[in-house]
Amino acid sequence: MKARNNPFATWRLEQLQYRLDGPDWNELLGRFDRLGRRAALVGVHGSGKTTLLDEFAARFRQQGMHVCSFRLTQDEPDFGKTLDGVKSSGLGRNDIVLLDGAEQLNRSRWQKFLQFTGSAGGVLITMHRAGRLPTLYECRTNPRLLASLMEELAGGFEWPAARNAAELFHKHRGNVREALRELYDVFAEG
Amino acid sequence: MNEIRIGTKDEQTAFRPGELIEGAIGWNLPEELRAIEVRLGWQTRGKGTEDAETVNEIKFDDPPAQGARPFQFVAPDQPYSFSGKLISVIWFLEVRVRPKGATARKDIIIAPTRQEVILGAPAPSE
Numbered sequence: 420m421k422a423r424n425n426p427f428a429t430w431r432l433e434q435l436q437y438r439l440d441g442p443d444w445n446e447l448l449g450r451f452d453r454l455g456r457r458a459a460l461v462g463v464h465g466s467g468k469t470t471l472l473d474e475f476a477a478r479f480r481q482q483g484m485h486v487c488s489f490r491l492t493q494d495e496p497d498f499g500k501t502l503d504g505v506k507s508s509g510l511g512r513n514d515i516v517l518l519d520g521a522e523q524l525n526r527s528r529w530q531k532f533l534q535f536t537g538s539a540g541g542v543l544i545t546m547h548r549a550g551r552l553p554t555l556y557e558c559r560t561n562p563r564l565l566a567s568l569m570e571e572l573a574g575g576f577e578w579p580a581a582r583n584a585a586e587l588f589h590k591h592r593g594n595v596r597e598a599l600r601e602l603y604d605v606f607a608e609g
Numbered sequence: 610m611n612e613i614r615i616g617t618k619d620e621q622t623a624f625r626p627g628e629l630i631e632g633a634i635g636w637n638l639p640e641e642l643r644a645i646e647v648r649l650g651w652q653t654r655g656k657g658t659e660d661a662e663t664v665n666e667i668k669f670d671d672p673p674a675q676g677a678r679p680f681q682f683v684a685p686d687q688p689y690s691f692s693g694k695l696i697s698v699i700w701f702l703e704v705r706v707r708p709k710g711a712t713a714r715k716d717i718i719i720a721p722t723r724q725e726v727i728l729g730a731p732a733p734s735e
Contacts (some may be wrong), residue, residue, distance in 0.1 A: 421727070422655030423697035430657050603656045607694040 420606050426573040427603035432596070435568060437471040440559065444478065447556060454553045456541035461549045462558030465594030467546040469519050471558060475543055476517055478485070484515045484540065491520035497528075515541040522546050560595045562588040568599065579609020612637045613713040615704050618701070622715070624684040630717070634704045635677040636681035644707040645669045649682045655696035690718040693728035 422428060427450045442450070451458055460475075469490075476486045487510070489498060509609060510516065518535045521544035529551060534540045544552055566584035582605065591598040624630055635648055646668045652661035665682050669725040672678075688698050704713045716723050 420694070421692035421694055421697055423692055423699055425655065427656075428654050429657060430654055600656065607656070 420579075420609060422607070423568070425603055425606045426576050427599050427606060431572055432599055435470065436440055437467050437474055438564065438567075439556075439557075442556070447526060448478065451541070451543070451555055452533050453494055454555060456515075456554035457552050457574070459549065460543065460545045460556050461554050462545075463547060463560075463593055464593070465596035465598075466558040466560050467595065468558050471556070472517055472519055472543065472545055476515075479515045479541070483513070485513050486517060487539075488517045489519065491518070491523035494524070495535040496520075496523040510536060510539040512538075512540040514539045515543065518542070518544040520545060521551060522548070560588070560593045565595050568595065569602065571607070572599070573602070576606070578605075580605055611639060611711075612655070613701055613704050613706060613711055614707055615713045615715050617702070617715065617717070623718040623720070625721055625723055626684050626689075626719060628684045630682040630684055630702070631679070632702065633677055633679045634713075636672075636704070636706065637675045637732075638706065638709075638711070639674065640709065641674065642709075643670050645672050645678070646705045646707070647678075647680045647702070648703045648705065649685075650703065650727045651688065651698055651700045653696050653698055657695075684719045689720040689726050691720070691726035691728060 425431075432589070444499070460468045460471055460608070476488060479486050491497070516539045518532070521529070521532075528538075543555070549557075562585040566590045569582070569584055582602065587598045587601065588595075612635075614635045615632065616634075617630065630649065634645065635646065636642075646666055648663045649665045650661060650663040655657045664685050667680050667682075669678055682702075690700055691698050700717050700719045702715045702717060706712070720726055
């Protein structure tokens with residue numbers, strides 16, 4: 420199959436919306452306020468934390484907040500010069516800082532981050548484990564979720580090979596993103 | 610009515626590098642507009658990080674709420690429209706309305722044979 424027609428191509432994965440399990444958006448935003456607007460989204464690799472954080476960003480913008488987003492990864496575990504522009508202007512009550520990948524910061528850099536964001540109107544981070552800030556929401560995955568995403572992405576396609584969502588889920592230890600990437604290869608070779 | 614259209618002359622959707630891409634855009638929108646932009650660009654689709662580039666753009670400032678404008682671009686030399694298993698390069702024409710951000714888009718092909726190059730397929734005979 421041509422890459423542009425592959426139902427598991429990156430651009431299609433990026434269009435998936437996070438599926439909240441339990442609370443609705445009003446409850447989540449209310450909980451964020453009650454936690455003093457300092458909180459964390461927690462979950463394992465590939466559980467949708469970044470997708471959910473992006474959706475928070477859109478909602479904060481709708482509220483008129485100014486969103487400062489940072490993303491740290493194993494390849495780029497530091498802020499580098501990205502903080503310079505923000506530092507010079509300072510953060511105010513209308514600024515919300517979103518940090519994806521907060522586990523990349525060691526203890527001293529985490530303390531500096533807290534100091535830097537002290538005057539901000541909110542801080543929301545993602546972490547693989549709970550601990551650094553109160554947990555606002557835990558991103559969980561299960562085979563049913565994976566099956567549902569597979570159906571949404573490839574419902575109208577003829578599958579080149581039989582695939583069992585539960586097996587795929589366990590093979591990737593709950594990492595839904597990796598499971599969906601494997602399905603890209605199934606269609607590419609099919 | 611909330612409508613944006615983009616079309617090409619004679620409904621041509623495949624072009625050789627260097628060929629003229631002629632077309633027109635039309636719109637009928639309820640609110641005041643700051644600008645309308647027509648872009649020629651390409652993007653990748655497939656597995657992994659995707660890339661995109663706008664190679665040419667025409668901007669119409671302070672347009673009326675309803676209207677139409679012609680446009681012309683020259684099809685660039687590269688990259689060719691192509692598809693493999695891991696990546697595709699797709700050329701497109703796009704209309705973008707400011708400040709609202711509404712868009713219309715038309716995918717086109719730019720390649721020497723006016724056909725998307727398929728990686729792994731036999732080369733076309735001369």
